[in-house]
Amino acid sequence: MPEGKIVKALSGFYYVFSNDKLVQCRGRGVFRKNKITPLVGDEVVFQAENDTEGYILEIKERKNELVRPPIANVDQAILVFSAVEPDFSTALLDRFLVLIEYNRIRPLICITKMDLTSEAEKINIHKFAEDYQKAGYDVLLTSSETAEGINELLPYIKGEISVFAGQSGVGKSSLLNVLRPDLSLKTNDISNHLGRGKHTTRHVELIHIGEGLVADTPGFSSLEFTEIEAEELNFCFPEIQALSEECKFRGCLHISEPKCAVKSAYEDGELPAYRYEHYLEFLDEIKNRKPRY
Structure with missing residues (x-):
């Protein structure tokens, strides 16, 4: 039986990348019976008569999995946080870091929108970056407008499965568009009324960028510690x-x-x-x- 990796899940279909082609599959009923949901990132065994009528038969053992966003077998999490609009939040970043650490996923902190910062805000962000670097984290300061930090980001992606995660409106899709311009991912402005971003990404999908796979995920702003003691x-x-x-x-x-x-x-x-x-x-x-x- 052929094997491959789920790179996209949408409307009950799972798109499996195998031998340089994409096969549209459904999950067998046994998964629902056993309360197992195939996830983007899963290594699977499937059968298919053609590229649009496949069935996933087996999900290989996962090395890790996240619930929000729903993705498996992640090598690293690129935590995208904006310097401004919305303002940089250490509380939210620390919440993300705890969950990423708990799932034994390597984190990379990526602070965006540096081109929008005042001198005082820039100094403040550099101080936070220094704190996190002393704690042992890699930190990149970036801008999708000026391409600051983009060349430094690319080597982190090479050969890895990375998940881009963070609050809505911080510029995840803009950053991915700079990394791979042909994507033309939809972006949106900050809601003036809510003071936070509007959701632009509706599903999880693994995208080939350079020599790695990157997941753009729906933005979210609340996380709970349901498993951690x-x-x-x-x-x-x-x-x-x-x-x-x-x-x-x-x-x-x-x-x-x-x-x-x-x-x-x-x-x-x-x-x-x-x-x-x-x-x-x-x-x-x-x-x-x-x-x-």
């Missing part, structure tokens, strides 16, 4: 995890425990205040979420 959150903040090795008590949650290296770094200004405060905020959210049944 309190004891695991520590591992989703690399700099906090590194500091925790010096805590007196194993399993320290860095709240009120004595001789906590994380709290000491926060109090001494060595750990950015917003990173520690977001950690505490997320920890409280996890502890107080409703139990799943």
